[in-house]
Amino acid sequence: xxxxxxxxxxxxxxxxxxxxxxxxxxxxxxxxxxxxxxxxxxxxxxxxxxxxxxxxxxxxxxxxxxxxxxxxxxxxxxxxxxxxxxxxxxxxxxxxxxxxxxxxxxxxxxxxxxxxxxxxxxxxxxxxxxxxxxxxxxxxxxxxxxxxxxxxxxxxxxxxxxxxxxxxxxxxxxxxxxxxxxxxxxxxxxxxxxxxxxxxxxx
Amino acid sequence: xxxxxxxxxxxxxxxxxxxxxxxxxxxxxxxxxxxxxxxxxxxxxxxxxxxxxxxxxxxxxxxxxxxxxxxxxxxxxxxxxxxxxxxxxxxxxxxxxxxxxxxxxxxxxxxxxxxxxxxxxxxxxxxxxxxxxxxxxxxxxxxxxxxxxxxxxxxxxxxxxxxxxxxxxxxxxxxxxxxxxxxxxxxxxxxxxxxxxxxxxxx
DNA sequence: ATCATAATGCAACATCTAGTTGCATTACTA
DNA sequence: TAGTAATGCAACTAGATGTTGCATTATGAT
Numbered sequence: 192x193x194x195x196x197x198x199x200x201x202x203x204x205x206x207x208x209x210x211x212x213x214x215x216x217x218x219x220x221x222x223x224x225x226x227x228x229x230x231x232x233x234x235x236x237x238x239x240x241x242x243x244x245x246x247x248x249x250x251x252x253x254x255x256x257x258x259x260x261x262x263x264x265x266x267x268x269x270x271x272x273x274x275x276x277x278x279x280x281x282x283x284x285x286x287x288x289x290x291x292x293x294x295x296x297x298x299x300x301x302x303x304x305x306x307x308x309x310x311x312x313x314x315x316x317x318x319x320x321x322x323x324x325x326x327x328x329x330x331x332x333x334x335x336x337x338x339x340x341x342x343x344x345x346x347x348x349x350x351x352x353x354x355x356x357x358x359x360x361x362x363x364x365x366x367x368x369x370x371x372x373x374x375x376x377x378x379x380x381x382x383x384x385x386x387x388x389x390x391x392x393x394x
Numbered sequence: 395x396x397x398x399x400x401x402x403x404x405x406x407x408x409x410x411x412x413x414x415x416x417x418x419x420x421x422x423x424x425x426x427x428x429x430x431x432x433x434x435x436x437x438x439x440x441x442x443x444x445x446x447x448x449x450x451x452x453x454x455x456x457x458x459x460x461x462x463x464x465x466x467x468x469x470x471x472x473x474x475x476x477x478x479x480x481x482x483x484x485x486x487x488x489x490x491x492x493x494x495x496x497x498x499x500x501x502x503x504x505x506x507x508x509x510x511x512x513x514x515x516x517x518x519x520x521x522x523x524x525x526x527x528x529x530x531x532x533x534x535x536x537x538x539x540x541x542x543x544x545x546x547x548x549x550x551x552x553x554x555x556x557x558x559x560x561x562x563x564x565x566x567x568x569x570x571x572x573x574x575x576x577x578x579x580x581x582x583x584x585x586x587x588x589x590x591x592x593x594x595x596x597x
Numbered sequence: 598a599t600c601a602t603a604a605t606g607c608a609a610c611a612t613c614t615a616g617t618t619g620c621a622t623t624a625c626t627a
Numbered sequence: 628t629a630g631t632a633a634t635g636c637a638a639c640t641a642g643a644t645g646t647t648g649c650a651t652t653a654t655g656a657t
Contacts, residue, residue, distance in 0.1 A: 204626070208623080230432065249615090251633090304511050306568055307503055308503075405604080410655085449607080452645065
């Protein structure tokens with residue numbers, strides 16, 4: 192996983208005002224991201240919106256990009272909630288909804304924009320990998336529970352199933368600009384889950 | 395579909411020099427995109443690289459963004475080649491490879507960046523929708539042929555299958571920064587195609 | 598071939614934004 | 628409460644962005 196210290200200078204007085212300033216700046220940056228997107232982000236506007244002087248931002252972060260990076264590290268770790276309805280299909284539909292709302296919010300979009308626009312940045316790569324690996328590691332229990340219930344074969348790879356759903360949702364939202372309706376979710380979950388039932392043992 | 399005229403001023407002498415200028419500028423823009431990404435694109439550098447004066451670019455396109463948009467319209471319509479190997483799985487693996495290489499080229503990345511960073515632009519939305527709709531409409535014949543061969547049930551939606559593969563590839567490249575190996579492609583194609591065979595008719 | 602003029606080239610300019618520096622002020626924390 | 632880390636502030640530099648007027652080139656109609 193990626194740590195705060197790796198991109199930020201160490202501070203000798205991280206508490207009190209500094210902490211408030213950081214929170215205000217990150218909050219402002221996220222709002223700006225949501226409103227204007229990363230490409231037209233400016234330190235001046237983040238400063239104005241957060242009520243912090245731009246000099247401070249330049250001194251602590253150095254650039255608007257690093258503010259966004261910091262915001263990603265700060266908030267990106269809040270994962271999706273893991274549903275547990277007792278039914279694999281329903282769990283996956285819930286997860287799909289979470290993914291959909293997660294990627295449309297400013298942080299999710301910023302992460303996507305960063306990854307696309309900065310294909311060679313190792314920091315971004317590690318950030319993305321860390322984020323999704325963690326998400327899928329947590330979410331695979333959805334499938335593991337279904338295996339335990341005997342609803343699907345034990346050979347099924349939970350990570351793959353979950354990633355498949357996330358990928359479909361991501362693509363629809365990002366690339367197709369489509370709505371993620373419950374009907375559509377049920378459809379893709381249905382075709383994904385289809386044929387996973389364990390073979391009937393005859394002996 | 396989106397037309398050139400919708401974003402570009404009509405010219406009274408579109409041939410000869412004007413056409414050469416446009417080609418040079420779009421080519422330069424694509425090279426710049428590949429090297430620096432959209433976020434750090436500048437009219438000055440496009441002008442320098444294409445050997446066209448920056449005034450001309452400002453007069454004809456107005457901004458670097460519109461140059462990129464024009465480039466997308468100009469080249470984005472070149473679709474993926476549609477494979478025809480006689481086997482559904484193999485066709486889909488080929489298609490996956492095309493999608494993967496399509497993403498990494500500058501135009502694909504620019505389109506992705508545009509879509510993500512400009513969620514409210516109707517022009518971008520229509521461009522994206524037109525692009526993908528066309529791709530999937532063309533690619534669904536892969537599945538239709540398999541249906542005709544009797545390899546899969548006629549109820550299967552070719553568009554969904556194709557989109558599913560494209561989505562997995564995009565997600566892997568963009569979000570996970572993973573390699574798209576043949577082995578991985580065969581794996582996801584396998585799990586997608588699994589269970590599509592027509593029920594054996596008994597009469 | 599010729600000619601009106603569309604399109605581009607060119608230089609100089611105005612404007613705006615990004616980022617810096619020196620010093621004053623605030624407020625952590627030892 | 629004293630030392631100083633962190634921020635606020637204003638003025639500045641540098642550089643990129645976009646504009647304007649005029650000269651030059653080349654297209655397309657005659």
